[in-house]
Amino acid sequence: DFSPALKAKIDNPATVLCPIDADPDVFADAVRAAFARRADAIGVSLAQSWAEAARAHLAFYDTLGGGNAADRFSA
Structure with a gap:
């Protein structure tokens, strides 16, 4: 495991990844999903x-x- 802190951030339920070239609807869905889980967010x-x-x-x-x-x- 190269970076435990970064892995914890990526594995966190409030972290939502989407491609940089995602359609606006896909990006909006990712933002909504992250916002809904904001109470679980952690900082790195x-x-x-x-x-x-x-x-x-x-x-x-x-x-x-x-x-x-x-x-x-x-x-």
């Missing part, structure tokens, strides 16, 4: 998602170089 911290992505990248680099990439980039 983008900072958390970026941190998760950074950790995944560093772990990948560790497999390539055999070292601890996080130590080289820590402040």
